[in-house]
Amino acid sequence: ESEKVVQEGKAQILLLSDKNVFYNPVQEFNRDLSIAVLTLCSEDHRAQTNSEDDQFTILEALSASGLRSIRYAKEIPGVKKIVANDISEKAVASIQENVSRNGVEQLVSTSHDDAVMVMYRHRRPTERFHAVDLDPYGCPSQFLDAAVQCVSDGGILLVTCTDMAVLAGNCPETCYTKYGAISLRVKCCHELALRIVLQCLESHANRYGRYIVPLLSISADFYVRVFVKIYTSPAIKLALVYQCVGCETLTLQPLGQEHKYGEKPNQFKFTLPHAPPVASTCVHCGHRHHIGGPIWNGPIHDVEFVSRLENVASCGEFGTKKRMQGVLAVVREELMDVPLYYTLDRLCSVLHCETMSMMQFRSALMNCGYRVSLSHANKNIHQDRCTCQRGVGHHEAL
Ligand code: SAM
Numbered sequence: 001e002s003e004k005v006v007q008e009g010k011a012q013i014l015l016l017s018d019k020n021v022f023y024n025p026v027q028e029f030n031r032d033l034s035i036a037v038l039t040l041c042s043e044d045h046r047a048q049t050n051s052e053d054d055q056f057t058i059l060e061a062l063s064a065s066g067l068r069s070i071r072y073a074k075e076i077p078g079v080k081k082i083v084a085n086d087i088s089e090k091a092v093a094s095i096q097e098n099v100s101r102n103g104v105e106q107l108v109s110t111s112h113d114d115a116v117m118v119m120y121r122h123r124r125p126t127e128r129f130h131a132v133d134l135d136p137y138g139c140p141s142q143f144l145d146a147a148v149q150c151v152s153d154g155g156i157l158l159v160t161c162t163d164m165a166v167l168a169g170n171c172p173e174t175c176y177t178k179y180g181a182i183s184l185r186v187k188c189c190h191e192l193a194l195r196i197v198l199q200c201l202e203s204h205a206n207r208y209g210r211y212i213v214p215l216l217s218i219s220a221d222f223y224v225r226v227f228v229k230i231y232t233s234p235a236i237k238l239a240l241v242y243q244c245v246g247c248e249t250l251t252l253q254p255l256g257q258e259h260k261y262g263e264k265p266n267q268f269k270f271t272l273p274h275a276p277p278v279a280s281t282c283v284h285c286g287h288r289h290h291i292g293g294p295i296w297n298g299p300i301h302d303v304e305f306v307s308r309l310e311n312v313a314s315c316g317e318f319g320t321k322k323r324m325q326g327v328l329a330v331v332r333e334e335l336m337d338v339p340l341y342y343t344l345d346r347l348c349s350v351l352h353c354e355t356m357s358m359m360q361f362r363s364a365l366m367n368c369g370y371r372v373s374l375s376h377a378n379k380n381i382h383q384d385r386c387t388c389q390r391g392v393g394h395h396e397a398l
Pocket of ligand 1: 024068088229
């Protein structure tokens, strides 16, 4: 059998070809970012609890080679317990081998079980984990019901989705069955994908009287990765998306408002809109709409958290440091309260006008009193920083 040793961060992993255990070097960025995020969460946890007994605990529910858990153990200060779980016998053998190779037996314990069962066993408040990491093949939806229950109050859920074709508008029906929302073919499909995933997490959490607060939501390569805190008590931040088939204007219709009532803080109700909330034809060009969603309608990042994360990224030793810094700098500048974005080339083509430079377009919008930002979710941004645009109601200015 052939062996391959991989060094990533502070972990050294043995991969045996006959074991066929999953390892994807392209996901180093995903793991680096997760370490930076968990470093801050563990730091905050220590500051809040101020107790040696209440140690930061992590469940990596789908662990494969154990690489991620071993890196968490070696690179996140203050972590005292990590459970690395996988359903595959070969994967578990590989985790055990790698855990002892890296000398982290005290911190990482191995579990051989269906992730769903592990999470359901830890759903009682005293048994919950401070962080739960889901990094499945494709879509995570089968794990979400259990996951939202086994994260402690104020704890963090980290979720990867690699089924981008489904999320980004190629298969709206599949997206509905898996994520409970209809995707649209739109230029801002990557941010729409992030918001569909957040909506899905929110609706799972709401079933158990809980809600999410996104810390960071990243679209990268062939996947999306979201980092959300989970709290108990409900709130609704979802909306339907109306896309005009003529001029492609996007309009959001919030899905009901929260009304707190009664003596108990957790009692609430919400109303669904009765009348068609958005005009049945587009107010700009008179065409009809496609309807997508629901999607997450609140901020997708926490700007203060992102600024702190930039410090961790700059001070840490990460293989993808430059990329982390670049993406986080764009994320920090994103208009957090304005969902979705337009691309400049598409706007120009809809209006049949010559493509202008982003600089010109930006200044024109700002002169009209609008706020403007780029979005990290448009993949062209790194080659050409002028492809991506979003701003408060800027379509009205056109
Ligand atoms: N997190 C790993 C990393 O960063 O290298 C990669 C995980 S890999 C994409 C997905 C893993 O999930 C596979 O090893 C597979 O055996 C495991 N898996 C699939 N279904 C599972 C289930 N129901 N319970 C536990 N593990 C499962």
